[in-house]
Amino acid sequence: MSTPPPLSSTGFLRWAWRQLTSMKTALVLLFLLALASVPGSVLPQRGIDPIKVREWIADAPTWGPILDRFGFFDVYSSPWFSAVYLLLFLSLVGCVIPRVGVHYRAMRSTPPPAPRFLDRFAGTRELPLQGTPAEALDAARTALRSAHWRVVSGPVDQPTWVSAERGYLRETGNLVFHVSLLLVLVSIAFGGLFGWKGNVIVRQGASFSNTLTQYDAWGGGRFASAQSLPPFSFTLDEFTVDFERGVAQRGAPRAFEADVTYRASPEAPAQRAVIAVNEPLAVDGAKVFLVGHGYAPVVRITDRQGTVVFDDAVPFLPQDGNFTSTGVVKVPDASPQIGLQALFLPTAALDQTLGPHSTFPAPDDPALFMSAWKGDLGLDAGEPQSVYRLVTDKMTKIGLGQLRPGQTWTLPDGSGTVTLAGYTRWASFQIAQDPGKEIALLAVAIAIMGLTLSLFIRRRRVWVKITDRDGVTVVQLAGILRTSTVDDEDIGALADDLDLLERSLAAAGVVPEPASPEEES
Amino acid sequence: MSPESLARMSNVAIYSSMLTLTLAMFAFAASFAGQRRRPAAAPAVEAAAREGGAAVLTRAPVATDEVPGRRAANIGMALSWLSFFLLLAGVVLRGIWAGRAPWGNMYEFSITAALGILGVFLFTNLKVDLRWLGLFVVIPVLLTLGVAVTILYTEAAQLVPALKSYWLVIHVLAAIVCAGAFTMAAATAGLSLVRDRAERKAGKGGTVTGVVASRMPDAERLRSLTNRILAFAFPLWTFTVVAGAIWAENAWGRYWGWDPKETWAFITWVVYAAYLHARSTAGWRGNRASWIALAGWAAFLMNYFGVNFLASSLHSYAGIS
Numbered sequence: 001m002s003t004p005p006p007l008s009s010t011g012f013l014r015w016a017w018r019q020l021t022s023m024k025t026a027l028v029l030l031f032l033l034a035l036a037s038v039p040g041s042v043l044p045q046r047g048i049d050p051i052k053v054r055e056w057i058a059d060a061p062t063w064g065p066i067l068d069r070f071g072f073f074d075v076y077s078s079p080w081f082s083a084v085y086l087l088l089f090l091s092l093v094g095c096v097i098p099r100v101g102v103h104y105r106a107m108r109s110t111p112p113p114a115p116r117f118l119d120r121f122a123g124t125r126e127l128p129l130q131g132t133p134a135e136a137l138d139a140a141r142t143a144l145r146s147a148h149w150r151v152v153s154g155p156v157d158q159p160t161w162v163s164a165e166r167g168y169l170r171e172t173g174n175l176v177f178h179v180s181l182l183l184v185l186v187s188i189a190f191g192g193l194f195g196w197k198g199n200v201i202v203r204q205g206a207s208f209s210n211t212l213t214q215y216d217a218w219g220g221g222r223f224a225s226a227q228s229l230p231p232f233s234f235t236l237d238e239f240t241v242d243f244e245r246g247v248a249q250r251g252a253p254r255a256f257e258a259d260v261t262y263r264a265s266p267e268a269p270a271q272r273a274v275i276a277v278n279e280p281l282a283v284d285g286a287k288v289f290l291v292g293h294g295y296a297p298v299v300r301i302t303d304r305q306g307t308v309v310f311d312d313a314v315p316f317l318p319q320d321g322n323f324t325s326t327g328v329v330k331v332p333d334a335s336p337q338i339g340l341q342a343l344f345l346p347t348a349a350l351d352q353t354l355g356p357h358s359t360f361p362a363p364d365d366p367a368l369f370m371s372a373w374k375g376d377l378g379l380d381a382g383e384p385q386s387v388y389r390l391v392t393d394k395m396t397k398i399g400l401g402q403l404r405p406g407q408t409w410t411l412p413d414g415s416g417t418v419t420l421a422g423y424t425r426w427a428s429f430q431i432a433q434d435p436g437k438e439i440a441l442l443a444v445a446i447a448i449m450g451l452t453l454s455l456f457i458r459r460r461r462v463w464v465k466i467t468d469r470d471g472v473t474v475v476q477l478a479g480i481l482r483t484s485t486v487d488d489e490d491i492g493a494l495a496d497d498l499d500l501l502e503r504s505l506a507a508a509g510v511v512p513e514p515a516s517p518e519e520e521s
Numbered sequence: 522m523s524p525e526s527l528a529r530m531s532n533v534a535i536y537s538s539m540l541t542l543t544l545a546m547f548a549f550a551a552s553f554a555g556q557r558r559r560p561a562a563a564p565a566v567e568a569a570a571r572e573g574g575a576a577v578l579t580r581a582p583v584a585t586d587e588v589p590g591r592r593a594a595n596i597g598m599a600l601s602w603l604s605f606f607l608l609l610a611g612v613v614l615r616g617i618w619a620g621r622a623p624w625g626n627m628y629e630f631s632i633t634a635a636l637g638i639l640g641v642f643l644f645t646n647l648k649v650d651l652r653w654l655g656l657f658v659v660i661p662v663l664l665t666l667g668v669a670v671t672i673l674y675t676e677a678a679q680l681v682p683a684l685k686s687y688w689l690v691i692h693v694l695a696a697i698v699c700a701g702a703f704t705m706a707a708a709t710a711g712l713s714l715v716r717d718r719a720e721r722k723a724g725k726g727g728t729v730t731g732v733v734a735s736r737m738p739d740a741e742r743l744r745s746l747t748n749r750i751l752a753f754a755f756p757l758w759t760f761t762v763v764a765g766a767i768w769a770e771n772a773w774g775r776y777w778g779w780d781p782k783e784t785w786a787f788i789t790w791v792v793y794a795a796y797l798h799a800r801s802t803a804g805w806r807g808n809r810a811s812w813i814a815l816a817g818w819a820a821f822l823m824n825y826f827g828v829n830f831l832a833s834s835l836h837s838y839a840g841i842s
Contacts, residue, residue, distance in 0.1 A: 023801070023802045024802060024805075026798055027795055027805065030791055030792075030795040030798065031795060033791050034791040034792050034795070034820070037784050037787060037791070038784075038788065040779055041779075041781040041784040041785060041788075041828070047778075048778065048779065075779075076779050188777075197774065246676075247676065249626075249675065252681055253681055253682055254680075255682055256682055276682065277682040277685070277772055278682070278683065278686040278688075278768075280771065280774065287774065291773065291774065430773075431774075434775075437776055441763075441767070445763075448756055448760055448763070451755070451756045451759065452756045455753075455755070455797075456752070487746075487748065488742065488745065489745075
């Protein structure tokens with residue numbers, strides 16, 4: 001960044017490209033990436049918890065909308081976050097691609113000739129020559145070749161030096177690592193474009209078939225087609241759940257699993273399987289994950305005449321760790337229409353401050369607390385309504401009631417009865433297909449291998465040279481490390497290379513036996 | 522053996538380990554008080570770092586001569602080994618008591634992380650003389666254990682279903698070794714900053730002064746040690762994050778979801794990636810790289826403690842309320 005940008009347009013572009021692909025820019029972009037990731041871990045994110053985002057914005061009327069405007073509740077898909085990582089990858093491409101060419105040529109070419117004088121290299125060794133120069137150089141070539149060095153000697157007419165290099169895999173690993181990162185990004189994008197996922201709540205005993213209309217929520221990438229979902233189906237035969245009853249972590253879930261019967265396609269034979277956390281069901285390219293569970297009280301409602309107008313298990317949504325669950329029952333067939341806003345408590349308790357709440361997630365003492373309404377449910381207005389919310393604008397409250405299983409509550413205005421017939425469980429499943437994840441995993445595995453090579457392999461050069469020292473012919477050994485940073489260990493490793501080379505030459509009889517390490521001072 | 526006595530033995534082992542570790546800390550501190558200035562470390566590295574080209578081709582001389590304070594440091598090392606084995610016993614007994622890998626809540630993570638830090642230090646010391654680093658490793662280990670037994674302690678219980686997976690063993694084991702390596706690298710990076718300051722104050726050829734700085738190896742040697750530790754830890758951390766992603770895919774149906782724990786693991790990864798880039802960028806490989814190494818450790822700590830307490834996360838398994 002020392003020179004100012006040139007004014008001509010091509011010159012400026014070239015300058016800008018050089019700046020973008022410089023190591024300093026990469027460093028700055030890495031810092032920016034780390035920094036840009038932080039807000040998403042502090043502020044609630046729409047992709048994870050949209051309800052919390054709504055609450056947060058409602059609680060902060062000044063800052064909420066401003067932060068929202070700048071994408072702080074969708075950090076990881078916001079333009080500024082995308083800009084940082086795309087620039088980083090652009091800088092990576094600009095830095096790595098030219099180096100691929102350079103490295104390819106370096107790997108195919110021979111090492112450069114030995115320098116004219118080896119004296120200036122620290123640690124140069126001089127050993128008296130025994131035998132002819134040709135024998136010494138031959139011995140050096142053989143020893144280095146068998147140790148997998150790339151070797152060249154010269155001059156052609158009368159060789160006086162051998163130059164050898166190894167550790168090319170360092171740069172190979174480095175390049176493979178960075179290219180694999182690109183592949184990871186591509187496979188994430190691929191999975192995003194072609195993958196899909198959906199969520200569905202299935203009551204015990206009920207069935208699910210994989211079509212769009214059956215999902216409570218479904219989202220797919222740009223190229224994911226809802227028409228081509230794999231045609232599997234399953235029935236939730238039984239859902240078992242177990243909670244900690246000991247003092248430590250009381251109420252924490254200990255096991256939950258779903259016994260299902262599934263068919264890979266309508267014609268396929270029925271198969272039984274268990275879906276549990278960490279044990280998804282893989283079927284026809286998609287995976288079925290167990291992600292949650294809850295209670296579905298079985299409610300029976302009769303009207304004024306005693307006719308049963310509603311009789312079904314209604315999934316309630318858990319609100320806390322003890323499964324205090326809320327839900328709504330809508331009876332459009334009654335006249336006037338009836339609606340219940342209710343709390344299902346698996347282990348009921350009532351106190352002054354908390355009101356009705358559950359004290360343990362298992363159904364030790366279940367109860368249903370509710371307020372009953374009558375009037376117009378608003379279902380005919382054509383506006384889509386949540387099944388978990390009762391719109392009470394055109395309704396009047398009849399009264400408050402509570403029921404234990406088997407009990408019946410006669411509505412105070414005589415418009416009917418409500419019976420809690422019992423309860424069942426439901427399980428929620430996430431069903432997803434991500435065609436990019438296998439490639440991503442493969443790319444990451446290659447990346448780690450490349451990374452390891454690039455961090456642990458040392459690229460170094462050694463030379464053997466026959467030269468004249470005060471009228472005596474000597475063999476010179478020297479070497480350098482070709483890495484950007486050098487520490488004691490690297491230096492020691494290069495010294496070891498030279499030790500090995502010296503011993504090989506001594507074994508060939510062209511230099512004297514080196515002193516054994518014990519005798520060294 | 523009854524579960525209660527296993528639990529008691531695990532706790533006794535961990536408290537004993539803390540006691541011996543405290544003694545080790547005093548021994549290391551005493552070695553600082555008694556030890557005179559170390560013989561100047563080999564100038565080899567300085568020469569080597571100049572151009573990245575020519576390098577001195579001798580192994581750095583190992584200081585073998587007995588200096589005052591060495592004895593105290595040796596006592597510190599012996600006590601550290603004793604603490605290590607006591608802590609190992611504590612962790613293993615905890616695992617037997619719980620009937621699973623002892624990594625089900627923050628208390629168990631912390632005692633194992635302490636074991637990891639101490640282990641990385643002691644085993645590295647078998648290859649490279651790191652006695653001078655003892656005090657700066659023992660202090661964070663003691664702090665970790667202190668927080669574990671006072672704030673984080675929980676009775677052993679079974680795992681929540683999401684943790685019931687062999688990935689718990691793979692993912693957490695790798696994370697714990699990383700915890701050890703990151704902590705050690707933070708110690709050497711911090712010391713390199715202290716030493717570097719003292720060296721600049723002393724000027725070229727001057728005598729380095731200062732209680733800590735005068736007893737440390739050269740700043741350049743500390744920096745290359747930091748680099749070496751992080752070159753080992755970075756691929757392992759990459760593996761840890763990937764193993765976590767595979768596990769997440771299995772348990773929650775997506776391999777990456779920007780959960781706070783995942784986000785901070787990513788931030789930690791990016792900061793250490795920046796460190797490695799800084800080490801090969803002119804003008805950045807000195808003190809700036811050391812500061813980045815410290816920032817990486819801060820991100821790691823944020824991930825380990827901060828996320829579990831501050832953010833609501835799928836990874837909320839602290840097991841304390």
